[in-house]
Amino acid sequence: MDSGQIEAVKRQILSLEKAQRMAEFFGVLGDTNRWRILSALAVQEMRVGELAEIVGMSESAVSHQLRTLRVMRLVSHERQGRNVVYRLQDDHIVNLYKEVSEHLDEPH
Amino acid sequence: MDSGQIEAVKRQILSLEKAQRMAEFFGVLGDTNRWRILSALAVQEMRVGELAEIVGMSESAVSHQLRTLRVMRLVSHERQGRNVVYRLQDDHIVNLYKEVSEHLDEPH
DNA sequence: ACAACACCTGAACAGGTGTTCATATATCGA
DNA sequence: TCGATATATGAACACCTGTTCAGGTGTTGT
Structure with a gap:
């Protein structure tokens, strides 16, 4: 690669801002307990105490x-009396789980 | 939810081990600079110095x-003389990028 | 109105993570 | 073989993150 090509790639890579947003999102999924919480909510919506x-x-x-999880819009919540019910906001996480699960299950 | 349902969900959520593996993988993608590196390699394979x-x-x-990134098998490498060329191992990351990019671009 | 309940929040502290710096390893050219 | 080049690695250190603990907010039943 000559210096012209180097410059060309520099222009094509993710901007700092975009890379930061990606990192922030994936970072949220980089925690064991958050995955356990999400997988529980994937079974059914429930209250905080039940999740705990x-x-x-x-x-x-x-x-x-x-x-x-709320800030990243992975879950939504709704107050019901003194309880607050949480649920998965959509099926993005489930899709991500499936996709990565395949990757991790591939033979090395 | 009664206590029977609670127990039922306990059995359905991700095991600690599986959740840890997920977290470990996503955690790797939870860093701005790693995304910049990956996006550069998505343009074309290259040497360490060029990446830098x-x-x-x-x-x-x-x-x-x-x-x-190597440990998570996101990139592979090959020594060429005194250089080492890195490339994306497969298109999993590109797919993940696209999927999450949509999520982040959705109106709030 | 008030006590009990369900959940949220801020500060603090422990453990984890990414960079730098110094050094090691590996390959090439002379 | 020796110096130069390219990359890898280990230790140290600053920064970030997740939990706990103490206390706060909002809601219900009496």
Whole structure:
């Protein structure tokens, strides 16, 4: 590669901003407990306390994580009386899970 | 949800091991510079030094990151004389990029 | 109105992550 | 073989992240 080609690639790669947005999103999925929470919500929508018991975390920790998931619009929430019900916002995560699951299952 | 349903969901969620593997993989994609490196390699295969100049990082930092990407089998490498050429291992990452890009571009 | 309940939030602290710097390894040219 | 080049690696350090703990907000039943 000569210096002209180098410059050409520089113009084609992800911008810093776009790369940051990607990293931020994938970073959210880079946590074991958040995957457990998401997989629980993939079974069915549920309240915070129920999530906490299912994944074996404190309610506070779950709440903190749900906040993160909310910001990335992976889950939506709805207050019902004194409870707050969380659900997966759409099936993007399920698709991502399937796609990556294949990758990880490939023989090395 | 009664306690029976709670137990049922507990059995259906991702195991700790599977969740950890998912988190580990996505965590690798949770870094701005790794996305810049991957997007450069998506344009064309290239040497470490070229990557370093294109993404504006030190060669050492790039090398460290490539190691991480290699472990997750996102890139493969081949020594050519004193150079080492890196390339994307397959198109999984490109697919992931497209899928997530849509998600991020959706109106809030 | 008030106590109990369900959830959220901020600060603090421990553990993890990415970069730099110095050095090591590997290959080529003379 | 020796110096130059290209990449890899280990330790150290600064920064980021997730949990806990203490306390706060919002809602219901009496």
